[in-house]
Amino acid sequence: MNRLAAVSVAAFIAFASRADAVELDNARAEKMAKLNATGKASYAFVELSAKSIKNVELRAAVLSVLKNPAPTFMAKYPDAAAKEAIRARLVSEGLLGATVTVSDLFPPYERADKATLSFLASPGGTPDKHHDYPGGLAEHTAFNVQAALDLEKNYKVRYGVILDRDLVIAAPILHDSLKSWVFQYAKDGTQFKQATLAGTGCHHPFGVAESIHRGLSAELVVAQAAAHDPPGTAPDIVVRYLRAAALLAGVDPVAKGYLTRAEDGSWALAKLPSVEATINHLSDHDYVITDPAGKEVTESLERLIRAEAAARKSTVEMPVVRWARTRIKTQVPHMKIYTELRAGGDDAVKALLAAKKIPLLDATDGALTPAP
Amino acid sequence: MKRLFPALLLLSLATTPSLADLPPPPRTPAPTSGPTKAASIEGAGNAKATALAKANLNARMSHEFLIASAKTIKDAKLKSITLAMLENPAPTFLARLPDAASREAVRAKLAQEKLIADSVTVEQLFPPIADPAKSPQPFWAAPGSITRGHHDNPGGLSEHTAFNVQAALDLEKNYRGRYDIKGLDRDALIVATIFHDAMKPWILQWKKDGSLFTQPVVGGTSSHHPIGVAEGIHRGFSADLVVTLAAAHNPPGTEPAMVVAFLRAASIFAGVDPVERGYLKETGETFELARLPSIEGTIHHLSDQEWLIGDSQSSHVEAALERLARADAKGKDLSTAQLRWMANRVKSQVPPQRLYQALRSGGDTALAAALAKAKVALVDPADAPPED
Numbered sequence: 001m002n003r004l005a006a007v008s009v010a011a012f013i014a015f016a017s018r019a020d021a022v023e024l025d026n027a028r029a030e031k032m033a034k035l036n037a038t039g040k041a042s043y044a045f046v047e048l049s050a051k052s053i054k055n056v057e058l059r060a061a062v063l064s065v066l067k068n069p070a071p072t073f074m075a076k077y078p079d080a081a082a083k084e085a086i087r088a089r090l091v092s093e094g095l096l097g098a099t100v101t102v103s104d105l106f107p108p109y110e111r112a113d114k115a116t117l118s119f120l121a122s123p124g125g126t127p128d129k130h131h132d133y134p135g136g137l138a139e140h141t142a143f144n145v146q147a148a149l150d151l152e153k154n155y156k157v158r159y160g161v162i163l164d165r166d167l168v169i170a171a172p173i174l175h176d177s178l179k180s181w182v183f184q185y186a187k188d189g190t191q192f193k194q195a196t197l198a199g200t201g202c203h204h205p206f207g208v209a210e211s212i213h214r215g216l217s218a219e220l221v222v223a224q225a226a227a228h229d230p231p232g233t234a235p236d237i238v239v240r241y242l243r244a245a246a247l248l249a250g251v252d253p254v255a256k257g258y259l260t261r262a263e264d265g266s267w268a269l270a271k272l273p274s275v276e277a278t279i280n281h282l283s284d285h286d287y288v289i290t291d292p293a294g295k296e297v298t299e300s301l302e303r304l305i306r307a308e309a310a311a312r313k314s315t316v317e318m319p320v321v322r323w324a325r326t327r328i329k330t331q332v333p334h335m336k337i338y339t340e341l342r343a344g345g346d347d348a349v350k351a352l353l354a355a356k357k358i359p360l361l362d363a364t365d366g367a368l369t370p371a372p
Numbered sequence: 373m374k375r376l377f378p379a380l381l382l383l384s385l386a387t388t389p390s391l392a393d394l395p396p397p398p399r400t401p402a403p404t405s406g407p408t409k410a411a412s413i414e415g416a417g418n419a420k421a422t423a424l425a426k427a428n429l430n431a432r433m434s435h436e437f438l439i440a441s442a443k444t445i446k447d448a449k450l451k452s453i454t455l456a457m458l459e460n461p462a463p464t465f466l467a468r469l470p471d472a473a474s475r476e477a478v479r480a481k482l483a484q485e486k487l488i489a490d491s492v493t494v495e496q497l498f499p500p501i502a503d504p505a506k507s508p509q510p511f512w513a514a515p516g517s518i519t520r521g522h523h524d525n526p527g528g529l530s531e532h533t534a535f536n537v538q539a540a541l542d543l544e545k546n547y548r549g550r551y552d553i554k555g556l557d558r559d560a561l562i563v564a565t566i567f568h569d570a571m572k573p574w575i576l577q578w579k580k581d582g583s584l585f586t587q588p589v590v591g592g593t594s595s596h597h598p599i600g601v602a603e604g605i606h607r608g609f610s611a612d613l614v615v616t617l618a619a620a621h622n623p624p625g626t627e628p629a630m631v632v633a634f635l636r637a638a639s640i641f642a643g644v645d646p647v648e649r650g651y652l653k654e655t656g657e658t659f660e661l662a663r664l665p666s667i668e669g670t671i672h673h674l675s676d677q678e679w680l681i682g683d684s685q686s687s688h689v690e691a692a693l694e695r696l697a698r699a700d701a702k703g704k705d706l707s708t709a710q711l712r713w714m715a716n717r718v719k720s721q722v723p724p725q726r727l728y729q730a731l732r733s734g735g736d737t738a739l740a741a742a743l744a745k746a747k748v749a750l751v752d753p754a755d756a757p758p759e760d
Contacts, residue, residue: 038550038551038552042550139550139551142550143546143550146546146549146550147542147543147546150539150542150543150546151539151542154535154538154539154542155725157538158430158434158531158534158535158538158723158725159430159531159723159725159726160430160723160726161723161725161726161729162729230680230681232680232681232683232684232685233680233683233684271732272684272688272728272731272732273681273684274732275681275725275728275729278680278681281680282674282677282678282680285674285677286674287626288623288625288626288670288673288674289623289625289665289667289670291625291626292625292626292665293625293664293665296664333550333551333552333553335547335551335553335667336551336552336553338664339553339555339667341664342663342664342666
């Protein structure tokens with residue numbers, strides 16, 4: 001057991017959803033994030049952007065989420081019976097698969113008012129997707145906030161349209177903030193697997209529920225809910241996210257001004273789609289390259305790590321591969337690795353890492369196994 | 373760029389610069405009017421739309437921005453090609469398809485390759501044009517999309533393209549700054565965003581009733597896209613640039629099969645082998661992109677996504693304008709053609725994006741107030757369809 005893993009034992013919580021309960025190792029991610037220069041610079045940019053929000057209540061809420069991205073809405077579900085009741089309600093409303101259990105849906109946590117991972121240490125995705133490393137959430141969010149601000153300026157300059165800049169900043173920051181809860185790290189380097197809720201990764205409706213629970217405005221809630229699908233061309237999907245989030249937060253989405261409901265029971269967005277909501281959606285689209293690029297980089301690094309182990313006349317187990325990959329990605333942005341991979345294959349990636357003096361294998365990644 | 377910036381700033385402050393502040397419209401071949409060969413086959417509303425576009429301040433400024441952006445392209449040949457396209461967006465690839473037989477051969481090949489439906493005709497694939505070396509309307513007069521779609525007003529293409537070029541340049545800066553990625557091809561981003569919709573002046577011509585030509589589906593998308601890629605191939609673009617250009621409608625990373633279809637269709641129009649050219653590779657009985665998806669291709673795709681709200685804005689604004697115009701006519705009947713030309717006129721005088729903000733915040737009343745403030749009439753004798 002290496003030093004970092006030993007530290008994490010104190011934070012042991014079982015992934016209760018798994019038959020073979022897995023130890024968490026969020027503490028290791030916290031340490032790695034402190035070495036992620038891009039992640040730290042990104043977090044600073046996100047925090048600075050949040051501080052420029054003019055609305056006092058919204059600014060305080062966003063800064064509070066950055067400081068402690070906790071699922072505070074879970075205070076509504078203090079025990080197993082309450083959790084089962086909301087799970088059953090989501091199933092009966094057609095928003096959750098019937099086979100999804102309470103422990104599949106709600107990741108482990110000690111207290112609803114305490115984040116399981118800091119915003120800085122959280123990943124933005126899983127290894128087959130984008131930003132799957134400590135600091136990845138901050139990098140992803142910083143990219144999105146910048147993209148959103150650029151689009152806001154583009155609308156202003158090109159069409160003379162003045163938008164609500166507070167919403168443009170707040171929505172992308174809040175959108176993914178509960179990835180800190182749903183993508184926690186296990187000791188073997190895997191991450192918690194988020195359930196599908198309302199047709200998308202549960203972090204999205206969870207995040208919207210959190211904003212509702214924190215009392216944010218209807219315009220903000222609907223703009224945030226638009227992140228994964230555009231309200232102009234896919235309003236029914238945004239409606240679904242808002243229904244799930246409203247159920248989780250225990251509010252009536254009609255009374256709150258998010259939705260309307262016709263006599264036949266059909267739902268619709270209460271207002272015409274906003275440009276701010278569309279910008280939130282458009283700014284969250286980096287995944288169309290970072291998902292496939294992230295997967296290519298993950299596979300390339302595994303090939304190189306295994307080759308390095310073989311050169312040391314050893315084999316390497318998957319937990320070591322995972323932590324080595326994660327360590328490397330916290331030191332070089334995965335999109336920078338991808339550009340090298342695209343230009344020159346694994347050799348170019350290896351050369352990039354060598355130039356930056358980043359070893360493919362490090363003692364902190366875990367022990368190698370002598371080759372037979 | 374520097375010359376243009378003060379004018380753009382003025383717009384952002386919602387002041388009203390005069391048309392006289394702008395340079396004259398680019399020296400683009402004017403659409404032919406009168407009883408000529410061109411008028412007899414090209415869109416009967418082209419001249420009227422061009423007249424409206426001349427008074428579209430926002431489109432004129434947008435076009436200036438495009439020219440300024442094109443002038444920053446470092447590669448001399450690409451810069452020249454792009455500026456030429458802005459000056460005269462002609463489908464020059466038609467030079468290799470001069471007659472009915474050659475065009476039918478392309479149609480049949482596309483159908484055989486399952487890239488179009490069997491029912492698509494040669495006439496639908498190849499809209500009328502008097503001279504393939506001369507665009508039926510200027511870039512700055514063309515619409516940005518189909519009737520009731522985003523930017524469907526005279527000048528909408530320039531506005532849409534300018535928004536996209538700016539979005540692409542912003543994303544390039546974001547990738548460079550956030551991830552320390554050096555060497556992104558800025559030239560390719562500017563060229564691709566300008567070229568992508570540049571065949572719309574030919575494909576989306578104006579009818580007498582103020583509506584637009586319709587375009588068939590080719591390779592799973594609207595024909596202007598693969599045809600624009602074909603034009604890029606015909607004008608000698610590199611393989612990387614052609615693939616970047618082809619990525620506009622779908623992302624190469626998550627939907628590579630769509631981009632492959634666009635490249636196959638474009639190659640048939642341009643008469644080239646996409647494998648030999650390095651766009652695609654054969655894998656058994658199918659094709660894949662020859663290289664891993666590029667960030668430039670992805671940026672091009674991302675920069676072309678404003679339609680996700682633009683379509684909705686346009687249709688809501690148009691419906692509201694029709695309600696208001698009918699009310700303003702006080703019982704007098706307004707024809708569909710009058711209403712279409714009214715919408716074309718109004719939207720070319722006030723950006724529909726701005727009208728949508730008024731509509732969203734205060735309904736028809738707020739929209740009517742915004743038009744009154746801008747001194748734009750709802751009913752105007754000028755909205756009569758052009759004479760034959």
